[in-house]
Amino acid sequence: MNETGAPKLLNPGPVTLSERVRNSLLQPDLCHREPEFFDLQDEIRQRLLQAYGLNPDVWAAVLLGGSGTAAVEAMIASLVPANGRLLILENGVYGERIHKIADIHGIAVEAQHHDWNQALDLTALQARLADTQKPAITHVAAIHHETTTGRLNPLDEIARICREHDVALLADTVSSFGGEMIDFAASTDSSGLVAAAATANKCLHGVPGVAFVIVRRAVLEQAVTRSLYFDLANWCAKQDGRGTPFTPPVQAFYALCEALREFAAAGGVDARHAHYLQLADLLGDGLEKLGVSEYLLRAETSTVLRSYHLPQGLDYDALHDAFKAAGFVIYAGQGGLAARIFRLSTMGALTTADMERLLAACGGLLER
Numbered sequence: 001m002n003e004t005g006a007p008k009l010l011n012p013g014p015v016t017l018s019e020r021v022r023n024s025l026l027q028p029d030l031c032h033r034e035p036e037f038f039d040l041q042d043e044i045r046q047r048l049l050q051a052y053g054l055n056p057d058v059w060a061a062v063l064l065g066g067s068g069t070a071a072v073e074a075m076i077a078s079l080v081p082a083n084g085r086l087l088i089l090e091n092g093v094y095g096e097r098i099h100k101i102a103d104i105h106g107i108a109v110e111a112q113h114h115d116w117n118q119a120l121d122l123t124a125l126q127a128r129l130a131d132t133q134k135p136a137i138t139h140v141a142a143i144h145h146e147t148t149t150g151r152l153n154p155l156d157e158i159a160r161i162c163r164e165h166d167v168a169l170l171a172d173t174v175s176s177f178g179g180e181m182i183d184f185a186a187s188t189d190s191s192g193l194v195a196a197a198a199t200a201n202k203c204l205h206g207v208p209g210v211a212f213v214i215v216r217r218a219v220l221e222q223a224v225t226r227s228l229y230f231d232l233a234n235w236c237a238k239q240d241g242r243g244t245p246f247t248p249p250v251q252a253f254y255a256l257c258e259a260l261r262e263f264a265a266a267g268g269v270d271a272r273h274a275h276y277l278q279l280a281d282l283l284g285d286g287l288e289k290l291g292v293s294e295y296l297l298r299a300e301t302s303t304v305l306r307s308y309h310l311p312q313g314l315d316y317d318a319l320h321d322a323f324k325a326a327g328f329v330i331y332a333g334q335g336g337l338a339a340r341i342f343r344l345s346t347m348g349a350l351t352t353a354d355m356e357r358l359l360a361a362c363g364g365l366l367e368r
């Protein structure tokens with residue numbers, strides 16, 4: 001339980017808040033057309049770029065109201081031009097979701113599809129980008145951390161291949177931004193990793209309601225409008241002029257700003273990554289001793305979330321309810337994996353003591 005008596009959240013967002021971030025929600029009521037709001041917005045945009053050391057002349061952090069999917073949809077709908085062709089690398093729910101987004105917006109699209117337990121085939125990616133017999137691919141979309149399974153796709157390697165073929169990479173970094181390394185520096189204005197979509201309430205430890213896209217400004221100059229709300233260039237232009245197109249989730253901005261201050265003070269992405277790694281390995285090693293094994297090879301997974309085989313003879317609901325009674329919310333597998341795995345995220349204000357309590361609860365449960 002946390003200070004409010006609620007269970008600790010081991011689902012992949014929204015996360016257990018620190019006291020500092022929860023208290024930030026109680027700041028003064030604020031009109032979103034007043035200078036105090038734009039100061040808050042400016043600080044968030046600067047801090048998001050600082051998280052990965054990005055130059056504000058080259059990159060913009062564009063905020064929008066909505067969940068992580070809103071940022072992904074704005075990125076895809078705005079950055080693939082009318083004559084573009086998008087190749088999506090799919091090995092889970094979130095890659096498949098980008099495919100749906102592209103279809104809805106009438107974007108020319110093809111998928112390199114893999115089963116959810118599979119690594120991406122980068123040789124096939126290379127071959128497709130080099131194939132001059134087929135229509136040319138202008139953009140690739142990939143998921144960095146595929147939260148379906150906990151697999152960390154090799155984003156830097158994908159970006160390198162894209163750059164070699166002068167193709168732009170649009171990344172869903174919703175469940176990795178702030179917790180895993182991302183090499184933004186290796187892109188150009190037209191190739192490699194040019195945009196990344198993410199959200200406040202995963203590795204950054206804010207509350208749900210605000211999402212964002214980190215994008216090269218030069219790429220934004222070529223942006224298109226397929227939707228009134230999901231028009232990234234419009235959001236960016238208004239925010240650059242200390243404005244906002246629509247009513248933003250003001251309290252979620254308060255929380256994100258405080259979460260980013262806390263993140264920087266604690267040592268930024270390196271420190272957060274190291275903390276997640278410590279928690280995830282503690283959990284994985286402890287569960288292994290209890291006979292609960294990891295679903296993927298550890299070397300292929302993120303530190304943000306890992307999947308575990310459901311223990312013999314226990315279904316997910318029984319496991320969930322027992323953990324909840326012990327003060328933890330765990331997370332089910334999606335689709336066909338629901339009957340086989342459960343997932344534990346290490347995001348949020350969690351400590352090694354929480355992990356030890358979780359392991360003790362699990363040990364007690366499995367003895368019964």
Ligand SMILES: *Cc1c(COP(=O)(O)O)cnc(C)c1O
Nearest residue numbers: 067068069094145147172174175
């Ligand atoms: C959480 C998540 C999303 C977005 O989910 P929302 O419910 O819209 O916040 C997108 N991609 C990945 C990889 C995610 O983990």
